[in-house]
Amino acid sequence: MMVDLGDYAVPVISAYISSIVILTVLIWASLSRSAKVKRELEEFESKRKSNG
Amino acid sequence: MSEKRSLWEYANPRKFMGLSGTLLPWVAISGGALLLIGLIWGFFFTPDDYRQGSTVKIIYLHVPSALMAINAWFMMLVASLIWLIRRHHVSALAARAAAPVGVAMTVIALVTGAIWGQPMWGTWWVWDPRLTSFLILFLFYLGYIALWSAIENDDTAADLTSVLAIVGSVFAVLSRYAVNFWNQGLHQGASLSMDKEENVADIFYYPLLVAIAAFILIFVALVLLRTRTEIRARQLRAYMARERMQ
Amino acid sequence: MIALLDRDIKLAIRAGGGFGLGLAFFLIVVVLVPFSVGPKSDLLAIIAPGILWLGALLACLLSLDRIFALDYEDGSLDLLATSPLPMEAIVSIKALAHFLTTAVPLVLATPLFGVMLNLPAEGFVWVMISLAVGTPALSVIGTFGAALTVGLKRGGLLLSILVLPLYVPTLIFGAEVARRGTLGMDIQTPLLMLAGITFATIALLPFASAAVIRINLR
Numbered sequence: 001m002m003v004d005l006g007d008y009a010v011p012v013i014s015a016y017i018s019s020i021v022i023l024t025v026l027i028w029a030s031l032s033r034s035a036k037v038k039r040e041l042e043e044f045e046s047k048r049k050s051n052g
Numbered sequence: 053m054s055e056k057r058s059l060w061e062y063a064n065p066r067k068f069m070g071l072s073g074t075l076l077p078w079v080a081i082s083g084g085a086l087l088l089i090g091l092i093w094g095f096f097f098t099p100d101d102y103r104q105g106s107t108v109k110i111i112y113l114h115v116p117s118a119l120m121a122i123n124a125w126f127m128m129l130v131a132s133l134i135w136l137i138r139r140h141h142v143s144a145l146a147a148r149a150a151a152p153v154g155v156a157m158t159v160i161a162l163v164t165g166a167i168w169g170q171p172m173w174g175t176w177w178v179w180d181p182r183l184t185s186f187l188i189l190f191l192f193y194l195g196y197i198a199l200w201s202a203i204e205n206d207d208t209a210a211d212l213t214s215v216l217a218i219v220g221s222v223f224a225v226l227s228r229y230a231v232n233f234w235n236q237g238l239h240q241g242a243s244l245s246m247d248k249e250e251n252v253a254d255i256f257y258y259p260l261l262v263a264i265a266a267f268i269l270i271f272v273a274l275v276l277l278r279t280r281t282e283i284r285a286r287q288l289r290a291y292m293a294r295e296r297m298q
Numbered sequence: 299m300i301a302l303l304d305r306d307i308k309l310a311i312r313a314g315g316g317f318g319l320g321l322a323f324f325l326i327v328v329v330l331v332p333f334s335v336g337p338k339s340d341l342l343a344i345i346a347p348g349i350l351w352l353g354a355l356l357a358c359l360l361s362l363d364r365i366f367a368l369d370y371e372d373g374s375l376d377l378l379a380t381s382p383l384p385m386e387a388i389v390s391i392k393a394l395a396h397f398l399t400t401a402v403p404l405v406l407a408t409p410l411f412g413v414m415l416n417l418p419a420e421g422f423v424w425v426m427i428s429l430a431v432g433t434p435a436l437s438v439i440g441t442f443g444a445a446l447t448v449g450l451k452r453g454g455l456l457l458s459i460l461v462l463p464l465y466v467p468t469l470i471f472g473a474e475v476a477r478r479g480t481l482g483m484d485i486q487t488p489l490l491m492l493a494g495i496t497f498a499t500i501a502l503l504p505f506a507s508a509a510v511i512r513i514n515l516r
Contacts, residue, residue: 003095003096003106004106005105005106005109006100006105006106007105007171008105008106008107008171009106011107011110011167011168011170011171012106012107012109012110014167015110015113015114015163015164015167015168016091016095016109016110016113018160018163018164018167019113019117019160019163019164022156022159022160022163023156023160023270025156026152026153026156026274027274029152030152030274030277030278030281031277033278033281034277034278034280034281034284037281037284037285037288038281038284040288041284041287041288041291044288044291044292045291048291188463188466191459191462191463192463194459195456195459195460195463198456198459198460199446199456199460202447202450202453202456203449203450208449208513208514208516211513212446212510212513212514215446215506215509215510215513216446216460218506219442219464219503219506220463220464223463223464223466223467224463226467226495227463227466227467227470229467230466230467230470230471230491231466231470233470233471233474233487233488233491234470234474
């Protein structure tokens with residue numbers, strides 16, 4: 001099933017791996033910042049509600 | 053006051069949060085699915101190029117990311133213009149949100165471009181006009197992001213970065229011509245082989261289209277996600293400012 | 299308008315005004331280059347036009363934050379904003395002052411530095427012409443960058459990050475004129491492009507710089 005990449009196995013594989021790594025880091029960073037800000041905002045809003 | 057249904061309604065943060073929240077999962081999932089389909093199709097089910105061997109498979113990453121690197125900047129330019137003209141905060145925040153995605157796309161384009169060129173040129177980096185232009189674009193992105201971070205006042209930052217995006221766009225286009233002039237005659241053969249305008253055979257073309265579509269959807273999903281974060285962060289800053297004043 | 303120009307030039311020239319620092323920096327770069335690449339004359343002769351351009355560009359870059367910073371800090375910029383002079387004129391005058399006090403001395407000093415870098419005889423004219431045509435653009439573009447960062451303390455590094463990519467087209471065409479002229483090749487295209495950039499930036503960029511100053515003075 002594995003394709004014969006010939007002489008170019010190293011470049012092709014490293015291109016795929018580095019792209020996927022960069023995308024993954026970007027997605028993970030975006031998701032975690034989103035969760036963090038959402039959580040902080042919800043904390044603030046529940047404090048406001050409890051303060052009247 | 054007549055309420056005409058228009059796209060501008062979504063400039064309202066609450067409406068934007070509503071719509072983007074509904075859209076986001078769908079865009080993200082279809083982007084991920086198309087990416088898998090495109091890459092698997094391209095990687096496993098396409099032949100080697102007679103000139104470039106299996107390195108042609110890098111096209112499924114290099115071309116979509118390069119396209120998105122430029123389109124992301126273009127979207128930031130449009131969003132900046134909308135902010136300057138209509139003062140919709142969502143637009144300014146969307147521009148800010150898109151920048152890191154654009155940077156990542158540019159880096160992917162640079163890395164895959166350099167790796168693709170290595171077997172053909174023998175070195176890990178060449179000052180090929182295309183690669184050099186993307187490197188300059190990378191620098192423009194960095195400056196834009198750095199300026200956002202440096203200014204405290206939200207509206208001032210939005211205004212300044214918008215002007216920078218406009219001026220930067222002009223110089224980015226100018227740089228493209230300058231770089232082509234600067235490097236004419238060098239590596240012309242090799243750069244042609246990476247040229248996306250070269251007639252890409254059908255058999256490579258369709259998985260490439262899928263990959264491009266995937267990258268577009270992933271870009272949109274990330275910008276939606278990050279804009280939502282920016283809107284919330286702005287709300288948070290407003291609350292904290294109000295608290296400090298009490 | 300002349301009064302403003304006069305004042306800025308005088309401020310730059312007097313002690314503490316930074317005049318001569320650009321020149322000193324240019325000298326230091328020229329001295330450091332042979333240490334980095336080795337003293338071989340033929341190598342230096344090849345890279346001399348480019349190094350001279352790079353040194354001049356970096357020296358211009360260093361003096362950019364002075365364009366607005368002092369006036370911003372002591373409130374003079376606010377006063378200038380209320381004067382009958384349009385802001386576009388003010389930023390243009392400031393760019394001109396920068397050009398006269400920083401760029402012109404650099405251009406005049408290039409023969410001396412060219413000698414130190416073994417610049418071939420044909421190169422002297424072309425390096426000076428290209429710098430003379432290109433440095434106004436550097437001043438105007440630099441003024442835009444200085445306007446963006448005027449409110450920031452220690453904005454110097456950010457200023458460089460913003461301005462250097464904007465400098466690329468000017469540098470490419472300017473250095474090409476210098477390099478090709480030295481080799482006796484045809485310089486028409488890059489020279490025209492360089493002149494075009496200079497004229498276009500002088501005509502158009504002050505509008506952006508003025509808008510930015512107004513934003514920062516709010």
